[in-house]
Amino acid sequence: MEESQDIDLVVAVAGSPNVGKSTLLNRLVGALSHVGNWPGKTVDIIAGVIEYKGYRIQIVDLPGTYGLSGVTEEEDITRKYLLGEYGERVHKHRRAICESCPFHRTCFFSQLCLVRLFSDFLHRRKKIYQRIYTPDVVLIIVDATVLEKTLYLAISILELTPNAVIALNKIDELEERGMSIDTQALSKRLGVPVIPISALKGKNIDKLLDAILSVWRRRISARRTLRINYGILEHYIQRIESLVRKAKLPPNYPRRWVAIRLLEGDHELFSKIKSLHDGVSSEIETVVSEVRKELGDDVSAVIARIRYNYIAEITRDIIKKKVERVPELSLIDRVFTHPLIGPIASILLLFVIFLAVFSINLGFPLNIALESLGMSSLAELLEEYSLVSLVDYLVSLGIDYIRALIEPYSVTLASFIADGVLGGFGLIMTFFPLIILVLFLISLLEDSGLAARITVAIDSLFSKFGLTGRAVFPLMLSMGCNVPGIMSTRTVMGKGERLGLILASPFIICQARLIVLIAIITVAFTSPIQQTIAFLSIFLISILLYLIMATIFARIFREEGEVRALVMDIPPVRRPSIRVAWWNAWIMGKEFIKKAGTIIVMLSMLVWFLLSYGPNGYTVDPDETYGAIIGKTLAPIAHLWGISDVNVAWKIVFALIYGFIAKEGLLVAIAQLSSKGVSFEEAWLSFGLTPIQSFAILLFFMTYVPCMATVITIRYETKSWRLTLLSIVILLITATILSTITYHILAIIF
Known part of the structure; x- marks a missing residue:
């Protein structure tokens, strides 16, 4: 953290995309804060502190990910954090026991305090050993409506640590479908508490926090990490385990988990073991080669298949009263997955959404349509009372008032305050509503499940440029404003593609440049045909430059092993929550203004x-x-x-x-x-x-x-x-x- 805080326990929140993690975090914390960046990464650290039953709990939001393979930046961050590799570079806080000490406000030796060290020891804290700083409890959020898909991350984490609680989110939606889950049976199979909740409605949040405290106090906890029978691989896992023991890895690296990861081809773990014991790494490579030769298949794929079979086995009997999906949802899926209708429907939907955004923000192009229909007065009214016009009017009033207040004393100071300082603030306020509006609509699309379907539908078009379907959102958003367009690249998984889209987005003509474009074309070209040709050619050139530059940059910055592939979960279509969408938009917009303003x-x-x-x-x-x-x-x-x-x-x-x-x-x-x-x-x-x-x-x-x-x-x-x-x-x-x-x-x- 940026400043030391007195807390009792650290809870890391993990979950796959679209499981409702943001909703739960906002329900728990109310207002998360950006407190820095993960060391060596571009992903933000989002955290907050809550008080519950006299305990101060630090909530750390881990990036949304599907596993712990470390292939993506998000997976790498999540895995390293759970292993305690970030240490005090991320956590900078003192024990809460210091609060009861009469000298805590003037104490400069809290790290050497015997009372504090003894308290840490009683709670089996790892703060004493600063090299190992794992979270006290991992809160894993899974989606009850698609339990089989979202349990994979939970299984991966439980193989790493038993100090976890599973939050079975969206239980209300499951019940509305006439289904139920035997959470006690699931808890028994996984060895950790499973709490059914509804983050949106606030159901069972207290029970979830109670379970977290219970795991922390070690009142209920698995004796060991989750153990899955990997069949033919078990013999090789045991052999590698015995070799890993010789390497003397830190105690926060479970030997069985390390052995499985090495079989999956984890290069980072290989390098770590090689640095500790070169001979052991050579023996491990020999065992892995034997496995690959015997199976004649991708070992990581075999392990993933066994995990999914395990998930299918444990969920087979606990999900009850299953009913068919409603026809309307399958109709939406049929439309968006159709090879021809899907891309057209996606583009039309995005066009309508951003047409509404542009019209609300600037009045364009709805004002032109109204003028062509002979409704000039209505078009003028739309321009006059557009969002930009209203914000600009209010900002101008404030700036003019300050200028008039200071000008009698100093013209230079008045100009500096009004034009230099407040002018920059006014610029921020001019595009801030647009950022919030765009982020809000994107959050609605994501929460409804349509964003994932649009991405998949358009993926075939962008694949011709070596990009995924996720590139459509920076493209469309940048037409309104490059700022939210660039911010939307956070959903892109590959580092190369994300940097490529960030650096290419400024080529897209935004609304501000659109005003300049129309103004100059109207004056410079007298013929309507010339005006139309000039406008369309420049607009199409900007889109072509975006695609070409994004492709080039993506290839330049693509990391080793990174390939163009669209891997994402397709959540069920549901009614989006306006409150959740507003939470997400406000947090992202507010943090941007705070940092960039x-x-x-x-x-x-x-x-x-x-x-x-x-x-x-x-x-x-x-x-x-x-x-x-x-x-x-x-x-x-x-x-x-x-x-x-x-x-x-x-x-x-x-x-x-x-x-x-x-x-x-x-x-x-x-x-x-x-x-x-x-x-x-x-x-x-x-x-x-x-x-x-x-x-x-x-x-x-x-x-x-x-x-x-x-x-x-x-x-x-x-x-x-x-x-x-x-x-x-x-x-x-x-x-x-x-x-x-x-x-x-x-x-x-x-």
Whole structure:
């Protein structure tokens, strides 16, 4: 944790995607917090502390995963955490017994306190040995409606540790289907408490917490880890166990679990054993080779098959009163799994959803449709009262009020506070509602089970580019705003594909750039046919660039052993919970604003300085600022598009700098740099640009450096300034080459 906290026990919460983990965590904790990143990873640490029956319990949310193989980043994090490999780099807290000590507020030697050490010993704590820091209890969430599928992770964890409690979630949905589960029988077979709950309705939450405390106190606990009979493999497991004993692994590595993982081909465990005892690792490799030679099959597949057979055996008698599924659900599955209708239905559904998002946020394109139907007044009303307009109006009122309050004392300070500080805050507030709205709708899709079906349906289309169907969500979301589009890549499992989508998403034209695109096309092209061709060609180029760049980046950053494969659970279709969707959207949106907001405001202040100060100090004339000097220095760039007039060239380059704050700023900057009182249309026409030059500049505008909110989001999601700068460089290079080649080709043709 970022700050030391006094707690009694640590509970790690594990579960496969779509089992209701987020719902339960929000029910337990209320408001989880981002407290850092897993060491060496880009995945966030989400944790919170609750008090129950006088105990302070730290809840740690492990990434959603299907197993502990370590193939994906999420699986690697979960496994290492359960094995205690992260230690105090993740947990930084003192024992709660310190609270009762009269000197605890001034104590600097809590690690050496005999009372605390003795208390730790009584509770069999592993805090004393900081190299081993496993969670006290693992809370495993499984979905009662698809018990056979979601028990696999539970089985994998129970083979590693007996200190666990299974939460059988969505028991209310199961009962509504006329089914029931004998939880006592399941608990007896697995050797750990199994508590039926409904996270959504809050059913049996107290019983679940009681079970966690009971396991922690060692009142009920399995004597050993879960033991599955692996049949023909048992002889080899025992041989490897005896070899592992010689390697002297830490006690938090169960020898039988290690032996099974080695048979599955766990390279990381092989490396660990080799570093401890090279001779033992060679003998283990010999045994594994014998197994592969005898079975003539993928050993990991054999082990997985045995586990699933074990799950089928223990669930066969405990699930009762099974009834047929309702016809409506099977109809939805038939539609989305159809090879032809599925992709069409998925695209149409996403189109309708994001059309609603765009219309609520900006009024576009519903306003155009209303105008074409002769409802101009209704279209104007929609634009005037769109979400962006209302937020922008309220932010402008606040900024103008602060400016008027400070201006009598200092014009410079008023400009700095209003434009530099509050301007950055206003930028955040402008796109924050859109982020929340988009994340909310995506959460609804995921909770309903439709998101998984859309991903599978569209997977065949994206597979031609070496991507999975998950790439559709960054693509669609980025059309509204690149920020939520980039954030949505968290659902992508492969590291290579996720980084590829993050770095490629800025190529998609967002709503802000769409405003600039429409404004310039309307002025630069007089013919409706030319306007349509220009609009569609630039829009399609952006999508093509997204797919090509995502494919290239995914291949570059793909880790060894990572392949293009869509592996995901298809949850049953259900009515989504608005409350759960809101929880998820609010947590993700709030944490982004908390982390990225500070940097955005700082960048806003830097840009304000460049556009307000020059060699002669503060100035209101943009022509005398450092920004103008930079623009004039970079003015030769405009020569690539055949612009020889220096006065026009530097203004265009200056507008590009201004557009870094927000893409709509391009229009404002161009108007401000011309004579006072002129509109953007008049300012653009005064440049005397040809349609070909305007088209080339538009291509550059649409593909060059994204707004600073997007840049910060790339940094926030990749946790790397190097990758962020790489993204900016590639965008600039692509925009320059593409716009230059296009200009010269069109100049030759026309």
